[in-house]
Amino acid sequence: MRIVIDMGHTPTSPGASGYLDELECDRKIGERVIAELQRRGHTVYNSTAPDWMAYPDEVNHRVNYTNSLDNIDLFVSLHLNAGGGHGTEVLYFAGDSDGAWYASQISKNVANAFGVTNRGAKPNDWVGVICNTYPTAVLIEYLFVDSWDDKCAWDATSWDAIVGATCDGIEGRDWNGEAPSPQPQPQPEPKPAPSDDVRYRVSIDPYGNEWCDEMVGSFDTGSAGDDYAGVLGHPIVWFSCDAPVYRVYTEDGRWLDPVYQYNPNDLVNGTAGDGSPIKLIEISADNIKYQVHTVAGDWLPWMVGNHDTAGSSDTFAGNYTNIDAIRMGYTDAWQEPQPEPEPTQEPEPQEDEKVSLLKKLIALFEKILEFFK
Ligand SMILES: [Zn+2]
Numbered sequence: 264m265r266i267v268i269d270m271g272h273t274p275t276s277p278g279a280s281g282y283l284d285e286l287e288c289d290r291k292i293g294e295r296v297i298a299e300l301q302r303r304g305h306t307v308y309n310s311t312a313p314d315w316m317a318y319p320d321e322v323n324h325r326v327n328y329t330n331s332l333d334n335i336d337l338f339v340s341l342h343l344n345a346g347g348g349h350g351t352e353v354l355y356f357a358g359d360s361d362g363a364w365y366a367s368q369i370s371k372n373v374a375n376a377f378g379v380t381n382r383g384a385k386p387n388d389w390v391g392v393i394c395n396t397y398p399t400a401v402l403i404e405y406l407f408v409d410s411w412d413d414k415c416a417w418d419a420t421s422w423d424a425i426v427g428a429t430c431d432g433i434e435g436r437d438w439n440g441e442a443p444s445p446q447p448q449p450q451p452e453p454k455p456a457p458s459d460d461v462r463y464r465v466s467i468d469p470y471g472n473e474w475c476d477e478m479v480g481s482f483d484t485g486s487a488g489d490d491y492a493g494v495l496g497h498p499i500v501w502f503s504c505d506a507p508v509y510r511v512y513t514e515d516g517r518w519l520d521p522v523y524q525y526n527p528n529d530l531v532n533g534t535a536g537d538g539s540p541i542k543l544i545e546i547s548a549d550n551i552k553y554q555v556h557t558v559a560g561d562w563l564p565w566m567v568g569n570h571d572t573a574g575s576s577d578t579f580a581g582n583y584t585n586i587d588a589i590r591m592g593y594t595d596a597w598q599e600p601q602p603e604p605e606p607t608q609e610p611e612p613q614e615d616e617k618v619s620l621l622k623k624l625i626a627l628f629e630k631i632l633e634f635f636k
Pocket residue numbers: 271272278279285342343
């Protein structure tokens with residue numbers, strides 16, 4: 264087949280974002296779909312506009328580029344949806360029966376791969392890239408960026424599934440992979456959660472209804488498999504941990520009342536936060552170490568209880584900017600999940616090296632004394 268792949272939007276006009284970022288997801292999917300279609304022997308054109316191009320020029324570019332090509336079998340635009348829904352849908356130019364067929368095939372496959380609702384093929388008569396392009400055209404809305412369930416489906420689904428489902432649909436075939444979400448792939452050797460480390464959770468949902476998976480020390484009990492709580496790039500707005508006392512400082516510019524319990528279901532007594540971005544976190548327990556990551560920056564130095572390991576005299580973690588991740592653990596239980604290779608250490612100076620250094624110093628000292636004689 265001769266196929267045009269169109270990774271919707273540009274960094275200058277970046278599309279929708281929420282729990283997921285449309286542009287980022289589109290690009291990641293697009294690169295992999297193009298590679299897979301080429302591997303399968305198709306001729307693939309990439310109509311994506313240059314990064315600097317803004318709407319509506321970027322849309323016109325994609326349309327004009329596509330219309331300059333001959334004998335294209337299918338134009339496929341990659342997008343994510345927004346606006347309060349859930350699942351996968353695929354738009355096609357209203358009245359184009361080939362488009363309707365490809366759209367329903369792709370939508371079914373992709374929804375299966377993610378384990379989400381199949382909203383199906385949807386006729387459309389106003390979206391530029393499918394209405395103004397000459398070839399049969401479809402526009403995939405993979406998931407909703409503002410749906411927590413869809414974000415979890417994204418996290419839980421392999422690239423093989425996403426790309427396989429898309430490419431099989433483009434070829435007009437049913438995706439033959441297994442649905443990943445309802446039956447997660449068994450891990451080869453699941454690492455057991457340490458039962459004796461600190462439990463903590465964060466939420467990026469202003470209403471505190473949706474929470475990231477519970478962490479136990481450096482162990483993620485969910486599917487993310489990372490060693491911190493949070494979603495990078497998204498400010499934490501609620502924080503709960505199994506420490507004797509902890510508190511947070513939020514966008515309001517003040518410390519909220521201390522919290523003495525771990526209970527994400529209780530936003531009043533078991534959780535610190537007010538639904539706005541958290542900028543500082545203070546945990547008062549000398550046997551707990553913790554570290555925060557900021558939206559704008561990097562991991563800040565570890566705190567041990569109220570003591571800053573970097574030598575700063577403050578009693579909390581944070582630098583008054585939005586925090587998007589935290590990791591913590593008991594000081595005696597914490598295990599680095601993937602210990603970095605030991606840096607090659609400077610060898611300790613040998614004893615005779617030390618002696619010779621001392622001799623040089625003495626000689627220098629004698630010369631100085633000589634000078635003053
Ligand atoms: Zn879009």
